[in-house]
Amino acid sequence: MNYYFMPLEEQPDYGYGMIGSIYYAAANDLCSSEKFREDWYLVLPVNFLRRHCIELFLKSCIILFHKKFKLNFDNDKCTGEPKIKLNNGTWILLKTTHNIKDLYNYLDFLIKSNKDYLSKNTTTIWKFNDEFEKWIDKINGYDSVSDYFRYPISKDKNKDKNKNFFRENTMQGIQKEIEQGKKTITLIIEDSNGDAKKIYSNHKPDKIVDLFKILQKTSDELSGFHTAVRMELFNGF
Template sequence: MSYLITPPSNHYDGGMGITGCNFRHAAETLKAHASSLDGVLPLCYLHRHAIELFLKSVIFILHKKYSIGFGDGFSLDKPAIRVRDKWRPMDNIHNLSDLYSYFEVIYEDCKVALPETTCWDMPSDIRSKIDMVSGTDPKSTFFRYPKSGSAHQDAKKSRIQKTKFEGAFENQDKPAKLVLLFGQNDELIETYDMDADALGKIQEALDYLSGFFYGVHAAFRHELARGS
């Protein structure tokens, strides 16, 4: 895998894949060394951006390997993605569902030419996981800012969630970690769960997809780009 020891500018895909690897490794490091701070958004963003870069890398590799043309005005030096019959610069596309839809089209067209030494079948649940993440973060902004549109959705971003003291200890799966705010007369004003389930299903999907496309990208680099 020579792309691991050469500058990104020399890579077959222009450095997109190795950058995706770096974002995924950063996510894994953050997860392994979790602090007391509420780090849900950085972790999700790192995985999400890794997925975007892996998809762009494998799309570019297919175009380059099998001489697939782009629309007018676009080329390998200025790659593009076809979204709803319109060619748009690859750098301007951040919607994972759009990227995966385009990948599916050219992937199916090229599948008969792919080396038989690797199983290239895509698991049936990839599309649903992609759409779930994309539905939450279609523009790659949801995990970057505390406020990104919907107050209801934004409230789910933090592990610190308002709760009720009554019943807070009923969950036997893990101990409750609460902060209690009292008034001047020692009356309970607010209760906060400091370890609530913040975007649990989204986090699981991001972690799965990041790992899956990490492997897909490695297979493409080895089989189609000769490791470069």
């Protein structure tokens, strides 16, 4: 990839793809660590890295399509301030949005609008996995403004509860888990009489783990797509 060896500001997409690739690699490096566990809070930074690289890859490809096909950004030339067009026809600055559904919709429009050129002049099949849009919808449903995996509190407090790897439990609940052969980490808070006041034990938040897998598949898909755009349309630049 020739663009790897250029200053970010001189790359045709202003470095969006390069930084996206770095976040993508960082997520994979974390997951390959011997200390990484899917049933612990380590999935949150990995989810953030992958969610962010998805956003950056989408933004990169939008800019590159505009540059390749000399498409104006609203009233600005393709070399002007990057923008995306929403489904309602409104143009917004690319740098002001984190909504990956809006970004995907616009990229999908650009791909379909230039499918004749792509089919005749490239060897890539410019089509995402059949489940790809569902993955985007799932991720965006949790994190449309890029805050869900970064902070303990996001704009949706109900969904924030899904980030917990510990939850309130009872002695009966713990005993049942032990009988089922489950390993448990438990905190028991006692009152002044030595009676259990609060009991917390670990659990695996299925929704966060599910998002972990979806983010992995989505980032893998976009990493490959981004590589195809650079190689097929920009000769590695």
